[in-house]
Amino acid sequence: xxxxxxxxxxxxxxxxxxxxxxxxxxxxxxxxxxxxxxxxxxxxxxxxxxxxxxxxxxxxxxxxxxxxxxxxxxxxxxxxxxxxxxxxxxxxxxxxxxxxxxxxxxxxxxxxxxxxxxxxxxxxxxxxxxxxxxxxxxxxxxxxxxxxxxxxxxxxxxxxxxxxxxxxxxxxxxxxxxxxxxxxxxxxxxxxxxxxxxxxxxxxxxxxxxxxxxxxxxxxxxxxxxxxxxxxxxxxxxxxxxxxxxxxxxxxxxxxxxxxxxxxxxxxxxxxxxxxxxxxxxxxxxxxxxxxxxxxxxxxxxxxxxxxxxxxxxxxxxxxxxxxxxxxxxxxxxxxxxxxxxxxxxxxxxxxxxxxxxxxxxxxxxxxxxxxxxxxxxxxxxxxxxxxxxxxxxxxxxxxxxxxxxxxxxxxxxxxxxxxxxxxxxxxxxxxxxxxxxxxxxxxxxxxxxxxxxx
Amino acid sequence: xxxxxxxxxxxxxxxxxxxxxxxxxxxxxxxxxxxxxxxxxxxxxxxxxxxxxxxxxxxxxxxxxxxxxxxxxxxxxxxxxxxxxxxxxxxxxxxxxxxxxxxxxxxxxxxxxxxxxxxxxxxxxxxxxxxxxxxxxxxxxxxxxxxxxxxxxxxxxxxxxxxxxxxxxxxxxxxxxxxxxxxxxxxxxxxxxxxxxxxxxxxxxxxxxxxxxxxxxxxxxxxxxxx
Numbered sequence: 001x002x003x004x005x006x007x008x009x010x011x012x013x014x015x016x017x018x019x020x021x022x023x024x025x026x027x028x029x030x031x032x033x034x035x036x037x038x039x040x041x042x043x044x045x046x047x048x049x050x051x052x053x054x055x056x057x058x059x060x061x062x063x064x065x066x067x068x069x070x071x072x073x074x075x076x077x078x079x080x081x082x083x084x085x086x087x088x089x090x091x092x093x094x095x096x097x098x099x100x101x102x103x104x105x106x107x108x109x110x111x112x113x114x115x116x117x118x119x120x121x122x123x124x125x126x127x128x129x130x131x132x133x134x135x136x137x138x139x140x141x142x143x144x145x146x147x148x149x150x151x152x153x154x155x156x157x158x159x160x161x162x163x164x165x166x167x168x169x170x171x172x173x174x175x176x177x178x179x180x181x182x183x184x185x186x187x188x189x190x191x192x193x194x195x196x197x198x199x200x201x202x203x204x205x206x207x208x209x210x211x212x213x214x215x216x217x218x219x220x221x222x223x224x225x226x227x228x229x230x231x232x233x234x235x236x237x238x239x240x241x242x243x244x245x246x247x248x249x250x251x252x253x254x255x256x257x258x259x260x261x262x263x264x265x266x267x268x269x270x271x272x273x274x275x276x277x278x279x280x281x282x283x284x285x286x287x288x289x290x291x292x293x294x295x296x297x298x299x300x301x302x303x304x305x306x307x308x309x310x311x312x313x314x315x316x317x318x319x320x321x322x323x324x325x326x327x328x329x330x331x332x333x334x335x336x337x338x339x340x341x342x343x344x345x346x347x348x349x350x351x352x353x354x355x356x357x358x359x360x361x362x363x364x365x366x367x368x369x370x371x372x373x374x375x376x377x378x379x380x381x382x383x384x385x386x387x388x389x390x391x392x393x394x395x396x397x398x399x400x401x402x403x404x405x406x407x408x409x410x411x412x413x414x415x416x417x418x419x420x421x422x423x424x425x426x427x428x429x430x431x432x433x434x435x436x437x438x439x440x441x442x443x444x445x446x447x448x449x450x451x452x453x454x455x
Numbered sequence: 456x457x458x459x460x461x462x463x464x465x466x467x468x469x470x471x472x473x474x475x476x477x478x479x480x481x482x483x484x485x486x487x488x489x490x491x492x493x494x495x496x497x498x499x500x501x502x503x504x505x506x507x508x509x510x511x512x513x514x515x516x517x518x519x520x521x522x523x524x525x526x527x528x529x530x531x532x533x534x535x536x537x538x539x540x541x542x543x544x545x546x547x548x549x550x551x552x553x554x555x556x557x558x559x560x561x562x563x564x565x566x567x568x569x570x571x572x573x574x575x576x577x578x579x580x581x582x583x584x585x586x587x588x589x590x591x592x593x594x595x596x597x598x599x600x601x602x603x604x605x606x607x608x609x610x611x612x613x614x615x616x617x618x619x620x621x622x623x624x625x626x627x628x629x630x631x632x633x634x635x636x637x638x639x640x641x642x643x644x645x646x647x648x649x650x651x652x653x654x655x656x657x658x659x660x661x662x663x664x665x666x667x668x669x670x671x672x673x674x675x676x677x678x679x680x681x682x
Contacts, residue, residue, distance in 0.1 A: 269675060272561065272675070275559075279539075279559065280646070282539075283540070283557075283644065284644075286540055287541060287643075290540045290542055295542065296541075299542055299545055299546070299549075311639070315613075316649060318652045318653055318656055319649045319652045322652055341541075341542075343641065343642050344542070346643065347541060347643035350643070350645060351646075354645065354649075358647070415646065
């Protein structure tokens with residue numbers, strides 16, 4: 001599990017670094033503070049001796065030096081030197097002049113006190129008296145160093161512990177993250193193995209993992225819905241192609257067994273017609289998916305919907321008349337501009353008119369109407385035929401959703417589905433309503449999309 | 456009156472079938488099997504018509520067409536394509552082709568279109584000013600008046616356009632799809648016999664009461680106006 005290991009190491013390293021920063025801070029602060037304390041003490045001691053000399057003169061100073069040597073703690077350094085640097089009284093072992101720069105002020109030096117074997121670091125204040133003698137007072141920094149050493153050891157141990165704890169935290173975090181991700185991965189794995197019903201487990205914590213899971217689940221829901229639609233479509237396509245293919249087959253068979261050349265020619269003509277019908281179905285299915293994929297939007301342009309509808313009404317008028325109906329169209333007095341696909345919209349409207357002629361001619365009048373509006377343009381085709389009951393209208397709109405399956409001569413039940421797909425291409429919709437009596441099909445084409453596109 | 460036709464088609468079976476058929480009609484056919492070769496041959500401009508497959512190796516059909524039009528070679532181009540959607544047809548026409556035929560097609564349909572394109576090239580000189588006559592039928596494109604044997608026929612605007620299109624293709628087969636595309640300018644395939652109804656109405660006005668019919672049905676192909 002290299003990723004878990006990486007996460008663990010990373011967490012451990014981060015813990016180590018942050019601890020290092022904290023420990024470093026503590027270390028330097030303690031060191032600085034110890035040094036500052038010594039400095040302070042030394043300065044004060046020097047000041048006290050100077051005050052003693054100022055108030056009591058040389059004898060008082062001598063007494064004070066004696067007292068300090070006798071009573072002060074063993075870390076204190078004190079001496080009175082002759083002008084040439086020789087020690088008159090004091091507890092310095094080394095000849096001070098050899099190690100001390102004989103000038104006034106504060107100094108950090110290595111010095112050995114009487115009774116000690118090694119020189120140690122000390123802070124000293126050197127002061128010159130008016131008679132030329134020197135007063136030296138100070139402290140060994142040894143005590144501070146001892147504390148520092150203890151501190152350093154503790155800090156080092158703390159650092160190691162912190163590093164180990166960090167590593168442990170890292171392992172735990174990595175395990176947790178890993179298990180959440182593994183759960184999601186397991187689901188996606190099973191999905192790859194074609195089981196789309198799987199869903200990512202979502203806890204109630206609402207953390208980013210849950211959000212990820214919810215997103216994946218929503219995506220899966222959409223995919224399943226699409227797959228189901230696709231499956232239905234493929235099924236119905238395969239099913240609906242069976243009858244034209246079987247007609248094609250029987251015509252071809254009849255042609256092969258026909259003895260009379262005239263009959264044979266007849267059957268071959270039928271073969272071609274059936275093949276054409278098949279091609280038409282396939283082309284329409286293709287056209288629907290093209291429209292749904294919105295690829296034709298680049299061919300959009302401005303045109304007059306009123307003019308287009310008038311043209312189509314005129315085109316279908318003779319056909320309606322032949323089927324015993326009359327086609328009425330009131331031409332709008334003003335142009336109704338629309339930014340869209342003229343050819344496809346013509347096809348959509350013609351599908352609605354053909355549908356009305358095919359199923360509604362018995363009712364007499366078929367009315368085509370275009371209504372301009374502020375937000376949308378409505379193209380309506382209403383017939384006075386039997387209509388479609390409200391609960392079967394969705395079915396009528398589906399691909400291959402021809403309601404009367406016995407009518408196999410005309411149309412594959414794709415007309416309304418294509419009209420709807422073309423409406424979607426224009427961000428509009430197709431509605432089926434009751435024309436009281438008859439069927440009213442309406443293409444609703446919104447205007448907002450056209451303006452935004454034209455701008 | 457054979458013509459020179461350049462056929463740019465990579466499918467050998469289709470190509471030989473078309474070549475055979477066009478040769479029988481008296482046209483000479485030169486073949487190219489990829490777009491680049493086709494473009495190279497087409498650039499000499501000596502062809503009367505180019506039949507261009509849309510999906511070709513090396514250089515696709517639409518690119519060939521664009522290159523030709525960019526080089527100002529205005530030989531009529533008929534696109535053949537398995538891409539059948541309305542959007543595809545419009546795209547092909549917008550690229551500068553003169554006609555677009557969807558595969559699979561009947562040879563009769565192809566031949567009708569080939570002849571119409573060749574004819575259009577022939578009569579490109581101010582077509583509107585010529586008075587069209589077919590037998591005893593006289594058409595004046597300027598005033599849009601139609602007479603048969605001296606008697607004025609009363610046609611609706613669309614019927615007139617239909618008749619004029621027939622007359623401009625006198626003696627040649629005109630298919631239903633050609634009528635829909637050329638007379639109505641629609642590129643979809645209607646699921647009804649709407650075109651036939653218009654033709655039969657025109658025929659009633661044109662031929663009723665006359666001994667010799669002018670508008671003929673050509674079985675399996677379409678219609679023909681001929682004296």
